Amino acid sequence: MTLAISIQNLAKTYANGFEALKGISLEVQEGDFFALLGPNGAGKSTTIGVISTLVNKTSGSVEVFGKNVDTHVYETKLDFGVVPQEVNFSLFEKVRDIVMTQAGYYGLPRKLAEQRCEKYLRKLGLWEKRDERSRTLSGGMKRRLMIARALVHEPKLLILDEPTAGVDIELRRSMWEFLTEINNSGTTIILTTHYLEEAEQLCRNIAIIDAGKIVENTSMRKLLNELDSQVYILETTSRIPSGFDLELDNASLEIVDEHCIEVTVSGGLSINEVFALFSKADIKIDSMRNKTNRLEQLFLSKLESND
Amino acid sequence: MFSNHKYIAFETIVRREIRRFTRIWLQTLVPPAITIGLYFVIFGNLVGSRIGEMGGFQYMEFIVPGLIMMAVIQNSYSNVVSSFFSHKFQHSVEELLVSPVPNYIILSGFIVGGMARGLAVGTIVTVISLFFADLEIQNLFITVTVVLLTSIVFSLAGFINALFANSFDDISIIPTFVLAPLIYLGGVFYSVELLPPFWKFISALNPIFYMVNTFRYGILGASDVDVTWAFFILCVFIVILFTSCIFLLRRGTGLRT
Incomplete structure (x- = not known):
């Protein structure tokens, strides 16, 4: 070309x-x-x-x-x-x-x-x-x-x-x-x-x-694809029980409120595995978005490594 | 770029330049007409009637060619310098520099723009002068040729001034401190024959002296200079200034960082 x-x-x-x-x-x-x-x-x-x-x-x-x-x-x-x-x-x-x-x-x-x-x-x-x-x-x-x-x-x-x-x-x-x-x-x-x-x-x-x-x-x-980890914010229709945990090595979560949870996924873990655990716990997900702009994270890391 | 494309680009620049000075006609066409009109009334009519003759002509008749030429020189120069500098100032010159217009077309477009204003004001002043003196052009070819060549020279000079200018002050320095003295000492208001030998010699170094006197020759049929020599000087100036402009444009002086 x-x-x-x-x-x-x-x-x-x-x-x-x-x-x-x-x-x-x-x-x-x-x-x-x-x-x-x-x-x-x-x-x-x-x-x-x-x-x-x-x-x-x-x-x-x-x-x-x-x-x-x-x-x-x-x-x-x-x-x-x-x-x-x-x-x-x-x-x-x-x-x-x-x-x-x-x-x-x-x-x-x-x-x-x-x-x-x-x-x-x-x-x-x-x-x-x-x-x-x-x-x-x-x-x-x-x-x-x-x-x-x-x-x-x-x-x-x-x-x-x-x-x-x-x-x-x-x-x-x-x-x-x-x-x-x-x-x-x-x-x-x-x-x-x-x-x-x-x-x-x-x-x-x-x-x-x-x-x-x-x-x-x-x-x-x-x-x-170079990104090690991504942070997603999930809004749920059903209430998130207190003490809920994903129990996965490459994922951690933080409950923001009863209907909002922040999930950090790393190490190539598929988001489908995370969804499966939510489904198992009978928590219905209403929406999902990236917490931060993915490119922004990479951009800053590239500039830092050039310093 | 094909030749018809170049012609369209040239025509576009000329059209834009003419549109600019006609849009602001109250700043570009009216003031010189009023100023030169006042020269006719004060110097030609009031003072001139007491002077009597100059160079074998009534004083009013004598100064008319010089004042027309003064209008052409000043307006050709100021049109190009102010237009090109304002393109630089507003960065709109980048439109031209990024486009495939060759440098000589850019330059030619601005020259013709300067000539258009110089000749427009020259025509207005000529019409005004008819209220004060009866003009009978003795040699139309010389009259038209010298006014066109002079207009080209000062359009080119204005272009160089604009290339080097960094502020609006820079575009008024040359007209005020160089151009105006050269015009006033260029035999507009007097015959060089009145001067002592030293000042006669100094006048001979002033290019505007040749332009004014050649134009006067075209209209009145009498001049202080050799017309052939004057045309030669004009052509030399055009070649030198045009070459300098192309060199500066190619180098990007005042335009490219």
């Missing part, structure tokens, strides 16, 4: 001496939904900056769909769209003009540009705002406008730098649906985010970057 992105030994040292990237290597398959995670200042935005040519690299190479971004400047730029972290459109222009202008930069004929503009503004719920100045939009709308703008030339690769930062939960969920739809239609997506739940929900592969180095690069499934 073709690689959407291939980064080899990429290093970036800023003029003030700050070493943002220390020779990272990274590959993203075509069609992937890829998460690039890391704490603030880890090098995520610098990596995106180098790919999108806004940051001059110190050394290393970047290829987009097999073409080097230094030697095939214009071809590679046609293949990707970027949604930056900060708002970067003119606040004095109308919503429609911003998207149309971007279409013009990519050489789209006016009629096609108008069709695409309408298509993406409608998809992102901005069509009604098309004649308003962009400064009047809410924070969430501004982010959606940047996504519409990045998609107007229908790139094969979409790079999103914290697209849902500061966006309310409802809107975030609708953006997830939209991004999943885009990915399902064949667009490769690279996402940086601070919301680990977001990465877990959306992405198939993941890289964790910390202090300019890649500390983990694997599939989401493999990464989550």
